[in-house]
Amino acid sequence: xxxxxxxxxxxxxxxxxxxxxxxxxxxxxxxxxxxxxxxxxxxxxxxxxxxxxxxxxxxxxxxxxxxxxxxxxxxxxxxxxxxxxxxxxxxxxxxxxxxxxxxxxxxxxxxxxxxxxxxxxxxxxxxxxxxxxxxxxxxxxxxxxxxxxxxxxxxxxxxxxxxxxxxxxxxxxxxxxxxxxxxxxxxxxxxxxxxxxxxxxxxxxxxxxxxxxxxxxxxxxxxxxxxxxxxxxxxxxxxxxxxxxxxxxxxxxx
Amino acid sequence: xxxxxxxxxxxxxxxxxxxxxxxxxxxxxxxxxxxxxxxxxxxxxxxxxxxxxxxxxxxxxxxxxxxxxxxxxxxxxxxxxxxxxxxxxxxxxxxxxxxxxxxxxxxxxxxxxxxxxxxxxxxxxxxxxxxxxxxxxxxxxxxxxxxxxxxxxxxxxxxxxxxxxxxxxxxxxxxxxxxxxxxxxxxxxxxxxxxxxxxxxxxxxxxxxxxxxxxxxxxxxxxxxxxxxxxxxxxxxxxxxxxxxxxxxxxxxxxxxxxxxxxxxxxxxxxxxxxxxxxxxxxxxxxxxxxxxxxxxxxxxxxxxxxxxxxxxxxxxxxxxxxxxxxxxxxxxxxxxxxxxxxxxxxxxxxxxxxxxxxxxxxxxxxxxxxxxxxxxxxxxxxxxxxxxxxxxxxxxxxxxxxxxxxxxxxxxxxxxxxxxxxxxxxxxxxxxxxxxxxxxxxxxxxxxxxxxxxxxxxxxxxxxxxxxxxxxxxxxxxxxxxxxxxxxxxxxxxxxxxxxxxxxxxxxxxxxxxxxxxxxxxxxxxxxxxxxxxxxxxxxxxxxxxxxxxxxxxxxxxxxxxxxxxxxxxxxxxxxxxxxxxxxxxxxxxxxxxxxxxxxxxxxxxxxxxxxx
Numbered sequence: 001x002x003x004x005x006x007x008x009x010x011x012x013x014x015x016x017x018x019x020x021x022x023x024x025x026x027x028x029x030x031x032x033x034x035x036x037x038x039x040x041x042x043x044x045x046x047x048x049x050x051x052x053x054x055x056x057x058x059x060x061x062x063x064x065x066x067x068x069x070x071x072x073x074x075x076x077x078x079x080x081x082x083x084x085x086x087x088x089x090x091x092x093x094x095x096x097x098x099x100x101x102x103x104x105x106x107x108x109x110x111x112x113x114x115x116x117x118x119x120x121x122x123x124x125x126x127x128x129x130x131x132x133x134x135x136x137x138x139x140x141x142x143x144x145x146x147x148x149x150x151x152x153x154x155x156x157x158x159x160x161x162x163x164x165x166x167x168x169x170x171x172x173x174x175x176x177x178x179x180x181x182x183x184x185x186x187x188x189x190x191x192x193x194x195x196x197x198x199x200x201x202x203x204x205x206x207x208x209x210x211x212x213x214x215x216x217x218x219x220x221x222x223x224x225x226x227x228x229x230x231x232x233x234x235x236x237x238x239x240x241x242x243x244x245x246x247x248x249x250x251x252x253x254x
Numbered sequence: 255x256x257x258x259x260x261x262x263x264x265x266x267x268x269x270x271x272x273x274x275x276x277x278x279x280x281x282x283x284x285x286x287x288x289x290x291x292x293x294x295x296x297x298x299x300x301x302x303x304x305x306x307x308x309x310x311x312x313x314x315x316x317x318x319x320x321x322x323x324x325x326x327x328x329x330x331x332x333x334x335x336x337x338x339x340x341x342x343x344x345x346x347x348x349x350x351x352x353x354x355x356x357x358x359x360x361x362x363x364x365x366x367x368x369x370x371x372x373x374x375x376x377x378x379x380x381x382x383x384x385x386x387x388x389x390x391x392x393x394x395x396x397x398x399x400x401x402x403x404x405x406x407x408x409x410x411x412x413x414x415x416x417x418x419x420x421x422x423x424x425x426x427x428x429x430x431x432x433x434x435x436x437x438x439x440x441x442x443x444x445x446x447x448x449x450x451x452x453x454x455x456x457x458x459x460x461x462x463x464x465x466x467x468x469x470x471x472x473x474x475x476x477x478x479x480x481x482x483x484x485x486x487x488x489x490x491x492x493x494x495x496x497x498x499x500x501x502x503x504x505x506x507x508x509x510x511x512x513x514x515x516x517x518x519x520x521x522x523x524x525x526x527x528x529x530x531x532x533x534x535x536x537x538x539x540x541x542x543x544x545x546x547x548x549x550x551x552x553x554x555x556x557x558x559x560x561x562x563x564x565x566x567x568x569x570x571x572x573x574x575x576x577x578x579x580x581x582x583x584x585x586x587x588x589x590x591x592x593x594x595x596x597x598x599x600x601x602x603x604x605x606x607x608x609x610x611x612x613x614x615x616x617x618x619x620x621x622x623x624x625x626x627x628x629x630x631x632x633x634x635x636x637x638x639x640x641x642x643x644x645x646x647x648x649x650x651x652x653x654x655x656x657x658x659x660x661x662x663x664x665x666x667x668x669x670x671x672x673x674x675x676x677x678x679x680x681x682x683x684x685x686x687x688x689x690x691x692x693x694x695x696x697x698x699x700x701x702x703x704x705x706x707x708x709x710x711x712x713x714x715x716x717x718x719x720x721x722x723x724x725x726x727x728x729x730x731x732x733x734x735x736x737x738x739x740x741x742x743x744x745x746x747x748x749x750x751x752x753x754x755x756x757x758x759x760x761x762x763x764x765x766x767x768x769x770x771x772x773x774x775x776x777x778x779x780x781x782x783x784x785x786x787x788x789x790x791x792x793x794x795x796x797x798x799x800x801x802x803x804x805x806x807x808x809x810x811x812x813x814x815x816x817x818x819x820x821x822x823x824x825x826x827x828x829x830x831x832x833x834x835x836x837x838x839x840x841x842x843x844x845x846x847x848x849x850x851x852x853x854x855x856x857x858x859x860x861x862x863x864x865x866x867x868x
Contacts, residue, residue: 015457015458015771033519033520035608044773049722049764049773049774051773052770052773054293055486056297056487057302058486059520059523059604061301061302061411061414062298063297099434099455099456099771105434107293107434108433110296111294111425111431114422114425119425120360121359123358125358127358127359129355133392135389135391136362138364138390141362141363141364141365141408145362145408145415148362148408149411184362186360187360
């Protein structure tokens with residue numbers, strides 16, 4: 001016999017003066033292979049059309065549907081109800097600004113942070129359409145892809161002790177991103193320039209080492225390793241800086 | 255009423271790969287650009303492209319001797335001669351440059367590894383020697399309908415990495431991205447497009463964007479079907495606002511592609527790279543069948559052909575029964591753990607997480623699902639839309655038209671940045687010469703009209719029809735009657751049923767209060783437009799009495815080059831009407847490759863010069 005699932009869902013519409021934060025309860029009959037994507041859409045279409053939540057790809061590659069599922073940040077689309085008890089409590093991700101109900105504004109947060117850490121290849125060269133490409137070892141391309149797999153879903157940020165306490169902490173996602181650029185020979189930033197970006201309390205030294213980020217990462221990215229490597233590297237640069245006068249920043253070109 | 259107004263040179267409606275690539279070109283030329291997106295830009299559907307993009311680099315052993323000429327010929331044959339050959343030519347010539355440019359910006363393309371390499375084709379292993387002098391250059395894999403291995407890739411996360419690479423560039427250039435903003439109508443004076451009215455999906459407030467050039471880059475309209483691999487945001491928003499002007503035609507709305515390997519039951523896509531890398535399709539007896547139907551190309555014939563044979567084989571009783579209907583199997587087990595967990599690791603993950611299937615040891619249940627919209631906003635080769643000056647389109651939302659009646663795998667991701675690059679240059683040229691005086695009165699009346707639409711929906715002034723019921727009904731009609739195999743009776747029934755659904759769509763009333771980021775209102779605002787798109791597709795298919803590419807009519811099985819070597823242009827001039835006006839234009843003005851045999855698929859052709867019977 002199929003289960004009757006009880007959903008406790010956080011509700012609040014900041015645009016509606018009559019709305020106050022509260023929990024609504026919905027019940028739904030469990031069907032085979034039911035995911036939270038299907039369940040939430042069913043609830044919206046059949047029970048409450050005002051229910052706000054985010055999905056796009058529904059295959060765990062776009063990062064839209066991060067939410068707190070029975071106390072743990074995760075992607076709703078890849079969560080099967082069969083993995084959960086009869087009672088399912090859904091809350092919006094913390095840290096990010098609430099749009100309404102389960103929907104949060106991750107777009108603004110990630111764009112600001114990507115701008116802050118200068119998440120792009122810093123190359124002094126212009127593209128030459130006539131030239132063949134620079135060579136690269138395939139193993140290196142694979143290693144870059146391994147870190148590039150991050151989908152900016154926000155689960156690592158929402159589960160982070162530091163990010164929940166200090167709004168300027170860039171989070172595991174950003175440190176992983178910097179690790180990706182350090183690995184890439186096309187990015188010509190020096191260690192000192194990376195240090196300027198993440199060698200501080202907003203960056204790698206803000207991490208308390210609780211490592212929930214790696215536990216909740218739906219892409220299973222080795223965040224712990226990247227944090228460790230980056231921390232060691234940045235500590236080394238920091239030490240060197242103690243004995244060296246600061247050089248002016250390299251001229252930057254697009 | 256109060257609303258915020260934004261001014262810019264280029265307004266891109268859509269911030270996937272095509273929109274971003276055009277914006278990069280305009281920004282690099284010194285123009286201001288704003289990108290609108292339903293979701294944060296990096297969540298656009300471009301991120302779901304898996305297998306790769308075609309570009310004739312000819313670096314890998316199996317791509318040796320490749321050239322843009324060969325790529326061009328494959329593309330035209332793939333289109334079943336429905337494409338615009340000038341655009342296909344520009345595309346094939348530019349693709350290698352676009353791939354290398356992306357590498358310059360940080361794209362981690364997989365590379366050639368010199369030495370003996372083992373590959374698979376049709377379940378058979380073979381060896382090839384990768385050349386020393388090519389070591390470290392961008393490599394490629396096989397995809398359907400191609401003479402050479404030409405699909406450049408980053409594992410099976412090519413769209414994701416490419417989108418992040420371009421969005422990094424957008425961040426670097428400081429281009430403004432307004433995410434969670436939906437364009438709901440274009441502002442125009444009958445000749446010039448001046449921007450759009452948009453709804454802020456965070457607050458529900460209306461905004462006005464005034465721009466010298468407006469680009470539609472909103473991807474496909476797959477969500478008019480019930481079984482689609484498309485993301486939930488591919489609802490044809492850009493097509494709707496263009497069609498609603500009554501001036502801009504919807505090109506080839508009936509050209510809808512079904513991908514052979516949608517996963518049963520969720521319709522999540524598994525990449526064509528699975529078959530490109532040597533995966534096979536099996537039936538209920540776990541036997542291959544594509545090699546019998548298509549001796550030359552087998553599993554790697556074009557998508558329209560493979561999808562048809564799969565449905566045919568199921569109809570012969572060879573499908574695997576399941577609670578979700580009959581399906582077939584995709585077998586990649588022989589590729590081995592090392593290959594599957596690296597080059598196909600997204601497939602590996604999604605099979606385990608969504609199906610509970612381990613593809614290293616188990617078969618993947620697949621069935622064709624709606625996948626791609628070849629039709630779209632009709633443009634010229636510069637990407638300029640027919641009918642309105644200052645309006646452009648690029649990528650899947652456009653009918654540029656390099657795909658005709660069937661797109662080759664690996665050519666859509668390629669189109670986004672190749673056409674994006676080309677159209678971007680043309681948009682920048684247009685902006686250099688553009689002198690537009692914005693009419694604030696026009697903007698005010700446009701935003702008032704949209705505010706009125708919203709108020710009526712919230713009040714239920716036109717009726718109480720349920721928007722979700724209408725969506726379901728439309729999707730089911732499209733799936734049942736405007737699918738892989740089509741015929742006159744079903745198509746006529748589809749048109750009739752959709753017209754009845756349209757009448758209801760004009761009487762939608764909200765059940766909820768519509769305040770703020772209300773999702774019911776967002777859908778209600780575009781529902782009549784979605785039904786209009788569906789009617790265009792069904793009606794275009796009904797009138798096209800031939801079979802070409804993905805458009806397969808049981809009652810007109812031949813490709814008819816005498817009467818139908820043309821492109822449908824659907825206009826919706828009167829919003830009170832419930833049928834579009836169809837016009838036709840020749841498929842291509844320039845003919846480099848005259849119509850002929852594709853080399854795969856069942857071919858019955860009525861040649862251009864065959865005299866008419868009566």
